[in-house]
Structures are given as structure tokens and as C-alpha cells.
Amino acid sequence: MVYAGVDIAKVDHVIGAVDERGEEQGKRMPFKNSAAGFERCEAWLEGVAERPSDVLVGMEATGHYWMALYAFLVSRGYSVAVIDPVQVRAVRRLKGLDRVKNDRVDAGLIAETLRIVPDFAGDEKILSGNSAFGNGTSNAFFIFINRSGIDHAVAGGNS
Numbered sequence: 001m002v003y004a005g006v007d008i009a010k011v012d013h014v015i016g017a018v019d020e021r022g023e024e025q026g027k028r029m030p031f032k033n034s035a036a037g038f039e040r041c042e043a044w045l046e047g048v049a050e051r052p053s054d055v056l057v058g059m060e061a062t063g064h065y066w067m068a069l070y071a072f073l074v075s076r077g078y079s080v081a082v083i084d085p086v087q088v089r090a091v092r093r094l095k096g097l098d099r100v101k102n103d104r105v106d107a108g109l110i111a112e113t114l115r116i117v118p119d120f121a122g123d124e125k126i127l128s129g130n131s132a133f134g135n136g137t138s139n140a141f142f143i144f145i146n147r148s149g150i151d152h153a154v155a156g157g158n159s
Helices: 035-048 067-075 085-094 103-116 129-133
Strands: 002-007 012-019 024-032 055-060 079-083 125-128 140-146 149-156
Touching (some): 002 035, 002 103, 012 035, 024 103, 035 055, 035 067, 055 067, 055 103, 067 079, 079 085
Parallel strands (some): 002 055
Antiparallel strands (some): 002 012, 012 024
């Protein structure tokens, strides 16, 4: 399994990946937040894994800038997880990178978060809608994702 992390930004994203042992796969690569950039991202992913089913892609929800890439990758058969930034910050501290902040490091940390956080390391991923899509004040929802895509979503109100 390859765990790919994408650092999301308004104009330029960065992708990096690790394998099950935490070994870096490929060279971290920037790409544009555009159709051409997404194709470049897909080509990079094809270089680190034989099939989309061999990859789990993770990204933090950064404004709305992640949504187009998320939709593109899912349409191409990739499993994609939207990660709570709190989990990535915890991995940053665990790795002793508290004072290091740049897009290439962040892409690697997102990939590493996928690899070591139990919610992402198994076959089923559970994504919280408040952290992924909202500001915590809207209705909560959870998306359950398995290898074949979205299994089901559950909505509920905040208390």
C-alpha cells in the first residue's frame, strides 16, 4: 500500500508518498490546482503504484480548494481521505517537526498520518464532516469509505 499526502493550497498543491514502512516513494512534486495539474498528479501517482487500488490519498480540507482534486481522484478510482488537521499536527509533533512548516514537509506528514493513524490504516475510513467540510457549527455527518468507494453517509445535528 502507498499512502500519498497532498498539501492543498489555492494555486499550487504538493504531493508526496510513503509505503507501509514509511519509506518515501517518488520525489515530492508540486502541481497546479487545475485540470492539467490534476492530470500531472495522476501521472505521478501512476509512477508510485501500479493501480489506484494500491494507493490511499489524503488531504486536509483547506477552504474549498481541495474539492476539485478530491472529485477528480475519486472519479479516477482512487480512495481519498480528507484528514482532520489536528491529526496531522499530532504527527508533526511526534516526528519533531513542530518548527518546520513548508508544503513539501506537509505533504509528507499527511502521507505519514495516513500510514500510522488507525482510522486510515485499515480497509474502512471514517471521515468527519465537520472537520472536512464545515466550521464545526453546521450539521455533522460522517462518510464511510471502503476500497470500492463511498459506502454510506450518516447525517446528524450538533448538540
